[in-house]
Structures are given as C-alpha cells and as structure tokens.
Amino acid sequence: MAVETKARKFLNNPADLVAESLAGLAAAHPDLLRYDAAAKIVVSKGAPKQGKVALISGGGSGHEPLHGGFVGIGMLDAACPGEVFTSPVPDQMLAATKAVDGGAGVVHIVKNYTGDVLNFKMAAEDAADDGIKVTSIVIDDDVAVQDSLYTAGRRGVGATVLAEKIAGAAAAGGADLATVSDTVKRVNERARSFGVALSSCIPPASGKPIFDLPEGQVELGIGIHGEPGRRRESLGSASDVVDVMVEAVLSDLKPAKGARLLAFVNGMGGTPLIELYLLYHEVDRKLRAAGLEPVRNLIGSYITSLEMAGASLTVLELDDELIRLWDAPVHTPALRWGI
Amino acid sequence: MAVETKARKFLNNPADLVAESLAGLAAAHPDLLRYDAAAKIVVSKGAPKQGKVALISGGGSGHEPLHGGFVGIGMLDAACPGEVFTSPVPDQMLAATKAVDGGAGVVHIVKNYTGDVLNFKMAAEDAADDGIKVTSIVIDDDVAVQDSLYTAGRRGVGATVLAEKIAGAAAAGGADLATVSDTVKRVNERARSFGVALSSCIPPASGKPIFDLPEGQVELGIGIHGEPGRRRESLGSASDVVDVMVEAVLSDLKPAKGARLLAFVNGMGGTPLIELYLLYHEVDRKLRAAGLEPVRNLIGSYITSLEMAGASLTVLELDDELIRLWDAPVHTPALRWGI
Numbered sequence: 001m002a003v004e005t006k007a008r009k010f011l012n013n014p015a016d017l018v019a020e021s022l023a024g025l026a027a028a029h030p031d032l033l034r035y036d037a038a039a040k041i042v043v044s045k046g047a048p049k050q051g052k053v054a055l056i057s058g059g060g061s062g063h064e065p066l067h068g069g070f071v072g073i074g075m076l077d078a079a080c081p082g083e084v085f086t087s088p089v090p091d092q093m094l095a096a097t098k099a100v101d102g103g104a105g106v107v108h109i110v111k112n113y114t115g116d117v118l119n120f121k122m123a124a125e126d127a128a129d130d131g132i133k134v135t136s137i138v139i140d141d142d143v144a145v146q147d148s149l150y151t152a153g154r155r156g157v158g159a160t161v162l163a164e165k166i167a168g169a170a171a172a173g174g175a176d177l178a179t180v181s182d183t184v185k186r187v188n189e190r191a192r193s194f195g196v197a198l199s200s201c202i203p204p205a206s207g208k209p210i211f212d213l214p215e216g217q218v219e220l221g222i223g224i225h226g227e228p229g230r231r232r233e234s235l236g237s238a239s240d241v242v243d244v245m246v247e248a249v250l251s252d253l254k255p256a257k258g259a260r261l262l263a264f265v266n267g268m269g270g271t272p273l274i275e276l277y278l279l280y281h282e283v284d285r286k287l288r289a290a291g292l293e294p295v296r297n298l299i300g301s302y303i304t305s306l307e308m309a310g311a312s313l314t315v316l317e318l319d320d321e322l323i324r325l326w327d328a329p330v331h332t333p334a335l336r337w338g339i
Numbered sequence: 340m341a342v343e344t345k346a347r348k349f350l351n352n353p354a355d356l357v358a359e360s361l362a363g364l365a366a367a368h369p370d371l372l373r374y375d376a377a378a379k380i381v382v383s384k385g386a387p388k389q390g391k392v393a394l395i396s397g398g399g400s401g402h403e404p405l406h407g408g409f410v411g412i413g414m415l416d417a418a419c420p421g422e423v424f425t426s427p428v429p430d431q432m433l434a435a436t437k438a439v440d441g442g443a444g445v446v447h448i449v450k451n452y453t454g455d456v457l458n459f460k461m462a463a464e465d466a467a468d469d470g471i472k473v474t475s476i477v478i479d480d481d482v483a484v485q486d487s488l489y490t491a492g493r494r495g496v497g498a499t500v501l502a503e504k505i506a507g508a509a510a511a512g513g514a515d516l517a518t519v520s521d522t523v524k525r526v527n528e529r530a531r532s533f534g535v536a537l538s539s540c541i542p543p544a545s546g547k548p549i550f551d552l553p554e555g556q557v558e559l560g561i562g563i564h565g566e567p568g569r570r571r572e573s574l575g576s577a578s579d580v581v582d583v584m585v586e587a588v589l590s591d592l593k594p595a596k597g598a599r600l601l602a603f604v605n606g607m608g609g610t611p612l613i614e615l616y617l618l619y620h621e622v623d624r625k626l627r628a629a630g631l632e633p634v635r636n637l638i639g640s641y642i643t644s645l646e647m648a649g650a651s652l653t654v655l656e657l658d659d660e661l662i663r664l665w666d667a668p669v670h671t672p673a674l675r676w677g678i
Contacts, residue, residue, distance in 0.1 A: 008537035008554060008648040010577040010614040020577075021613045024620030028636045064612040198347035215347060238349040238359075269611040272646050273403040273673075274360045275349040281363030297367045299672075301640075307611050309347045309646065333638075334612075336676050 007202040009307075014204040018061045018083055025068050029333045032072040039095035040088070042068040042079040047100040053171040053180045054078070054100035057109040057164060058093060059116050060085040062203070063224055065334030066161065066303045072332035073339060075168035076109075084203055084306070085225045087115030093123030097132055105133035105177035109163055109184055111156030112140040135181040139163060141193045141314065143252040144221030144229050155223050158266050158314030159191035161302050162326075165335060169328035183325070187316060194248040195312030196229070196241055197222040199270060201305045220244055224268070224305045238275075242282035245313040246290070253315060255292060260318045262326065263287060263294040267301035268310035276300065279311055287315075296326055302334065346541040348646075353543040357400045357422055364407050368672045371411040378434035379427070381407040381418040386439040392510040392519045393417070393439035396448040396503060397432060398455050399424040401542070402563055404673030405500065405642045411671035412678060414507035415448075423542055423645070424564045426454030432462030436471055444472035444516035448502055448523055450495030451479040474520040478502060480532045480653065482591040483560030483568050494562050497603050497653030498530035500641050501665075504674060508667035522664070526655060533587040534651030535568070535580055536561040538609060540644045559583055563607070563644045577614075581621035584652040585629070592654060594631060599657045601665065602626060602633040606640035607649035615639065618650055626654075635665055641673065 011017060022042060026035035035042050047054060057067045058080025067079035077100035082088035097106045106127065110120045117138060124134040141159035148155060167183040175183070197219040200209035210226035213219055218241060221229025235241070255261065265280045267273070280299050287294045296318065303312070316322070329338030350356060361381060365374035374381050386393060396406045397419025406418035416439035421427035436445045445466065449459045456477060463473040480498035487494060506522040514522070536558040539548035549565035552558055557580060560568025574580070594600065604619045606612070619638050626633045635657065642651070655661070668677030 008609075010537075010580060010610065010618055010650065012576045012578055012617075017613065017617060020620050021616040024616035024618070024623065024638075027623040028616065028619050028638055062613065064616070069612070198349075237351045239351055241349060270347075270609045270646060270648075271349065272608040272643055273408070273640070274356065274401065274645070277360040277363035277367065277403070278351070278356060279349055279363070280367050281359050284363065284366040299363075299367055301612070304611055306613070307609060307648065309609075311349065331676075337670075337678070339677070 007207050009204060011204055017204050018081055022068055022081060025333060032331065032333065040081065040092050041096040041099065042071045042081065043096065043099045044071050044077045046073065047077045048102040050102045051104050052102050053104045053175065053177050054102060054106045055109060055164065055168055055171055056080065056096045056100060056106060057160065058088045059111050059113065060087060062306045063303050069334035070164050070332045074172045074328060074330040075164050075332050075335065084205065087113065087119050090119045090122040090126065093120055094126045097123060097127045097134060101132045107167065107180050107184060108134060108136040109160065110136055110138045111160050112138050112153055113150045114152060115150065133177055135177060137181055137184040137188065139188050141188060141191045143192050143248050144194055148223060149227040150225065157195060157224055158193040158264050158303055158312050159188055159316065162191060162262065162264065162314065162316050163187040165330060166322055166325045168330065169325040173328065191314055191316040192249045192253040193312055193314040194245045195222045195310060196220050196245065197268065197308055197310035198235065199309040200226055201269065201308035203306065222310060224303060226305065238278055239282050242279060242286060246283065246286045249313055249315045250290060253317060255317045257291050258293060260293045260295045261287060262296040262316040262318055264298040264314040266303055266312045266314065268308040269301055269304035270307040270309040271311055276311060283313060296323065346546050348543060350543055356543050357420055361407055361420060364672060371670065371672065379420065379431050380435045380438065381410050381420065382438045383410050383416045385412065386416045387441040389441045390443050391441050392443045392514065392516050393441060393445045394448060394503065394507055394510055395419065395435045395439060395445060396499065397427045398450050398452065399426060401645045402642050408673035409503050409671045413511045413667060413669040414503050414671045414674065423544065426452065426458050429458045429461040429465065432459055433465045436462060436466045436473060440471045446506065446519050446523060447473060447475040448499065449475055449477045450499050451477050451492055452489045453491060454489065472516055474516060476520055476523040476527065478527050480527060480530045482531045482587050483533055487562060488566040489564065496534065496563055497532040497605050497642055497651050498527055501530060501601065501603065501653065501655050502526040504669060505661055505664045508664040512667065530653055530655040531588045531592040532651055532653040533584045534561045534649060535559050535584065536607065536647055536649035537574065538648040539565055540608065540647035542645065561649060563642060565644065577617055578621050581618060581625060585622065585625045588652055588654045589629060592656065594656045596630050597632060599632045599634045600626060601635040601655040601657055603637040603653040605642055605651045605653065607647040608640055608643035609646040609648040610650055615650060622652060635662065
C-alpha cells in the first residue's frame, strides 16, 4: 500500500487513523465495548442498562485514551470520537445517547471547546425531543487562559478524566440523574489544571507541527490542541516547571489548609513515564510543603495531544464521598482497579 | 536551580533523574512499595512474605515502567534499577534478594544483556553463600538479531513483562521455587518479540540522540537501547510495518495452527496510544489471517526506551495454565486487575 509517510508515525491512510485505531480498541477489548463504525461511536458492552444513569463524552480524537479508552464498567457508557482535533457531530452524540439510555437519563460530559459545546447542545435537544432525559455538564478546569483558540472561557482538560471516573462510579452505584450530574459539576468546581509543552504535536493529516517551539523552550499553559499558553520561556529545571504548575493551580483553586487532594500528573503523549514520576516527586513535595495532603494520585498519559512532549497537572480537592467514588471499582481499557 | 537543559525533557540534575523518579514512584504508591535509596532498590511493601517464592528483576533505567512499576502484589517483589541504560551492580541485586527472601527461594528474572547477566550471576552466588536459594532465568525473546551491541545471543525485551506477570501469579499462588522458575522459562520459550523505531531516544546525560534516523525512515529490529536492528528502510504503511513484525515473530515461534496467543503491542515511549491501537488492529487481523487466535492482549508503553518513537510486538503462545496465571489478580503501579 503506497502511503505518503509523514512525520514519525505509524499510519495507513491518515484519513483512516481514527476509525482503524477504534477498530483496534474494539478488537482488543470485546469484553468491554464495541465500535459502531456506521454511527462512529464506542459503546459499552453492558449498555443500555435499565435503570442506570448513563454517561457519555466525546470530542476530537488525538487525546487517547480519552474518551474511548474510558468506556466500560464504572466510567463511560459511550464515547463519540471526532476526527483528530475536530468536534464530533450531533448525530454521533444522539446515536450514543440513544444507545446507552436505560430510562434513567443520560449525562453528557462536555469539554469546553466551542464546537463540542454547540454540537452536544444540539444532540441534547434532539434527544429530549425523543423523550430521553439529558443533562449536559461543561468541564472548564484549565486555569492557564481565559478564552483561547477554540474556546470561550476556560478550556476543559484533565478534570474530564476525573469527572468521568467519579461520576461513573456514582452512576454504577445507582445514583439518579440529578445526583450524577451534580457529581460531575462538583468535580469540575473542585479541580484545576495547568499544562506545559516541550514540543508541538503533529496532526497526521498535515504532517506538520502546529507551532514552532525550539529545543530548550517551554510553553507554559499550553492547551491540548497546541493552543497558546500564558508565555514561553527558557526551559528550567523540572522543579522550576512544577513550581509554575502548582502555583497556577493552587492560586486559583484556593484549597482549604490541610485539604486532601488527588494529584494527577498527566503526560501529553511524547513524554515518558520516567519523567512523569520525576514530576510527581516534585508535585508531591510542593503540595505537602503548602500544607496540603495528596492522598490519591494518577500518573500517566490519560489526556494527550498526539505525540506532544509535555505534561499537565490537575489537582482535585477531595472529600469523603469523592474519595469513595474514586476508589470504587472500574474496568475500562485505560483505567482499571477492583475488578 | 541552574540546570543545563538538554533536549525536550523534564529534568533537574540529569544525574539525579533515576533516584528522583523512583522517589516519585514510592511517593505515589506507598501502599505497594518503598524505595530504598541507600541500597538503590524498589521493594514490595509485603516483602518478605514467609513461604512465598520471591521474584526480582532489574536492569538499566530508561525502560519505565519496567521494572519498578511492576513491583507490588502478584508480580515482582523487588526491582534493581541501574542508571539509564546501565546495568545495576551486584550489591543492589544481593540487597534485593535478601530483602524479599521469605525462605522459599528467590527467582532472578534477567534480560539478556551481558552486564545484567554477569552482575546477576555474581549476586546469585553471593546470595547462595548466605544460604538463600536462588535461581536465575535469562530472557532472550528478541528475534531481530543474534549478538548485538550489549548482548551475546538474543536480547531480552517484551517477554520480560509477560514472564514477570505470569510467574508472579504462580508465586502468589504458592508454587515452589522449581515451578516458578520453570514458569519463567516456559514464558521465555513460548514468546518472541520484534521492535521497530521511528526516532532515536536521547539519554539525559548526553542530551544527544544515540543514532541518527531521518524522518521517513524506520529501523527494523531495533533494541531498547538503540542497538541496531536488521535493516533500515523507507517507512511504509502501518500495515507494511506490522507485516514485517508478525512475519519475524511467527517464523521463529512457529506456533501450532489455531494456537491461542497473547499479543503485546508495546510503545517505546514516544509513540502515542492512538497509534498503538492502530498497530493492534493490524496485528489482530494478521494473526487471525494466519489461523491463530489472539485471546489475550496488552497494549501500551510497558518496556520503553526513554522517549523513542517506535513499537514492539511480542507474541506468547498460551496454554490453559498460562491463561489462568495471566488472568490472576495483579496490583502494581503499571499493571493492575482483579484487585
């Protein structure tokens, strides 16, 4: 097969990347989910479950495992993947909503990007016309910038993963639509994120970096589609970088003294685990030095930007119920415990 | 802190990377393991467990989560991390062996690199002098090349992860030293691997790529330290690359018609999950087309080469017992299910 190879990527036809990757996800995890190629949605094998509130999310691809990798038991019931960095369309969201509705209603978890918000809104209205109860919660945890390339207000990033896990546990435990929706809202309100990049990602269709970032520079406050951050500067030590991340997050979140936190150190796709744990070492120390208690953590590449080198920090202020829901069993391709 | 920043990496002093990253691992997972900074070993919190055969492994760092990320319950009891791409010393291995011995003996799982093999041999002799029963199994699953930069015979790569999980389950289930050792051997004998690279990794101490691989080229048969492979050629489609990987592995393994397989698509550190699932899609199809049954799989970056872009395929021919042991509960930072 003749392919114009672009960048350092495994690809067939770049236009088929998303569909082929999702087919691979389904082939690998037939016990958990199926990929409906016609509707372009990933659906939990157990859906619809009568009487259970269902959760769906979606957005542009290129952020894997988000969202398809979080479909399964105790997290999402379906995901709507768009093309790379492109919003899914309302038809996908409507199909997913119908596929998972078990009569108790469906929660749409929407990252705050203009296209996603508009399309999920249309899908929710169409679903309501079909008699399905839908609530829609927008995630906007990124403190880096107010309004940016694809967003009015703050962008939605790492808190999405935490909201999907925690609200997914609430739904699995039998909570009603209002409670599950409120759980998503609470996670969003109690979480803040800040990301940094050391390189640009390279969208497969163009084969070209989105932005130019010379070696030795860091973009502070980057988005997950290469949207500009707060500023660019010479890359200092990991400790320096974490100082910026922790300060940005805590000054906005303003957690109570002694607050119990979940600290989520997320890789952007091209940064290896040895560096993420180095970052976590700094994060853990600096949070404790600030009089806070990181009692839960998540470290790995869970909301990525293709092969971008970089990382983000998300801090969630916990309470007893959020801890209980975080610890509850989950079984998805990307996040699993207790099952 | 003034740091000479090198490449696109999060670093403090490069000389401290391994120790700081391991301290981060321990800070994140105090329920599972501790990092003994003096002895330079990672030890399961539950070790030593009287009457249980213990498993240890080790090798150069830069391959995370291997091995420290596999210490916990149902897998490794301890890991001995060397500096980046540098064998640990016998003192580390001896300290780990003593720390985990519960009287039933200790199995050393050794990737076939000359330094690792020699140092583990010395440690095993010293441990025997101290009255500890030790067996040592060398993993050499990489079919790409016979003898290479750091190895006499074949290199040990992806099968190491599978052997640690499967033999760890045998040990957790109460198997004796001979049985656990035999389980490691069986996994090694029934597994084959082949890796490819799209970029070089960059060791933090030098800040320079190990080898030069122009964009649009692929190194077929790469090792996990940038050791040369079989050949270099223009990068074709993902399907073409997987053809080479599958052919290399199957022609050597020669599985029985209809054999049940575990297919492990591993990322080298800089390749994102969307591409790994694209590769798995190809692997799954091609194995089935060859009359084989991929009944288990593992997809992710589990044995890496810093931030190298690339992937490897490991195929393990299963039987009922290996399936049972693979499915058994495991709880480590990097691999977890059933607990």
